[in-house]
Amino acid sequence: MARVPTSKDVAKVAGVSQSTVSYVMSGKRPISEKTRRLVEDAMEQLLYQPHAGARALAGQRTNIIAIVHPVLSNFGVGGIMAFIDEIATQARRRDYDVLLVTAAEGESSLRRVAGRALCDAMVVMEVKAEDDRAEVSRGLAQPSLFIGYPDEALLPGNTLRCIDFDFGRGAELLVGELAAAGAPEVVVLGWSPEVVARGVNYVPRFRRAAQAAASAVGLPLRWVEAPRDPVALGVTLEEVLSGPVRPGLVLTDGVPEIVSALLGRGTRPGRDVDVVALCTDGEAQGQAVPVTNVSTQPRDVSRRAVEWLFELLDDPAAPGEIRLVPATLVRRRSVRSAH
Amino acid sequence: MARVPTSKDVAKVAGVSQSTVSYVMSGKRPISEKTRRLVEDAMEQLLYQPHAGARALAGQRTNIIAIVHPVLSNFGVGGIMAFIDEIATQARRRDYDVLLVTAAEGESSLRRVAGRALCDAMVVMEVKAEDDRAEVSRGLAQPSLFIGYPDEALLPGNTLRCIDFDFGRGAELLVGELAAAGAPEVVVLGWSPEVVARGVNYVPRFRRAAQAAASAVGLPLRWVEAPRDPVALGVTLEEVLSGPVRPGLVLTDGVPEIVSALLGRGTRPGRDVDVVALCTDGEAQGQAVPVTNVSTQPRDVSRRAVEWLFELLDDPAAPGEIRLVPATLVRRRSVRSAH
DNA sequence: TTGTACGCGTTATCAT
């Protein structure tokens, strides 16, 4: 394992000063074509790469953004991977790397990652309705962006930057679709008790909007937390589907498992029951009976989040704001009479 | 945003020299109880946190490990999250953070991350049967550990450190289970063409072992790549299940979708067809009909990988080796006569 | 257009 070359080595080989090497890399001052050649050749020859730590120290920037996500649980996994992948991809386009902070340390993670100058900015995920990290983020030297928003972001004088899919509008569209299909009642098979217990912000957002949308058209709506366990799920479905009327179903999580459970009991979406779901298009499309869905748009949300985050790097004083990615519904084969 | 305190500030407040502050943190030399108090109080008061870049520069270590993963696709997602989460968790236990490198840049990612001293070690995932990164990893200043192994790791004089689930033994167990259940034939609904095209190392490993195990008991085995698209999948299932004999099925990927497709056509695992799967226990357990499976053990593999990696940090000259995590089969409800 | 010189915050060496 040979010694790693430094910019000083490059300078020596190129016959220029170390600072010139620096300026060739940053482009922050004009360089003659000749010296540029010299320097670039030397870099090539030595396989030079700048030392990230030294850069961070001298330049006050790490070229790293952190993704802060409390738990990467196995549940509702569809989205998370897409979020992370898209954030990482977008970051790399700008020559940034991604530090993934998944520890269940809560707000102290934020403080640590920021305080040690491990990153230039952070994306905060899995935001709770009440979230410690909101308060903490204000005191940090680096800007942060929330995917989702805590309740306090709704208060006047909000200073948090939040972006998320428009769960409220999504709920309206889904309930509306079932209403239009003539469902006599709506049952939302909502996020599992485990997810609800985590206090994730979008659950109440979705729930309130669904409720309101149903009320607006005089449709009874029942909210049932769908259990993960297949046996318990079977019991729940039995209870929901054995009544005098056949309700339309809204799924919000665990779509493959629930569709499977329905098929397993001989209830086919689009034939025996109307089903719509909140999930990624990939999930909706991949089911044995493709499911009419509102996409949670993880990649869109992530892309816009990173764009915004890089604007914040240039203008850290930008005001707080909540941005919502619009919801759209895609009709597939799981609803009987879609108009 | 106030200025960030440095160890020099701490020293000033504590009334000691800056180097003493360093030694209080590292414990690399004896400190009197009195000064320790002084310094720790000052740190507390200033909310001091060491600057990661400065540390990396001076101390030649980043306290970061990189996870290098070409693409975080949406497919076969079950495992990846668990891998990453477990690696991150284990790393944090040792006060390390995780840099997630997902770019499709191939071997250049490895070179970049290592060359810039962005990490002290790396975990290489999604290993191909022929993988550029094997060659590259040898020339790096930091040790690396492969999850999975390229073909060349089997050659004598192997210098790569590889760990993986024992896909070969897994295949044997799954085929054996179907044989014991009296299946007249085995059809493996293998990884989708997309995954196969990526050349992931474990596909041929699994395939060869499955083939061998079937031959050993005189069982015909057919390998069919299961398409992602539900319509194409339906066609494939029809073709597979409409023959004169009813084969036992081995699933290797997309378990929820395939189970769903089976139920959708009225073919119930454990009643109409014998089904076994290679997947996580969570996935197997969560299906409408829980599936007899061999678990891919992502968390075990990750835990052992990180343990090994930290040993390599102390002993970078450790020899190449392939370590396999043993396979075990869990019987559930998807096979008719399991003994 | 280029070179000199200093600072970034830590760790390590050498004194005391």
Place this chain on the structure above:
DNA sequence: ATGATAACGCGTACAA
């Protein structure tokens, strides 16, 4: 047991 002091590798004012 503690304090000076010199690297560490790079960015950037300041000079030329």
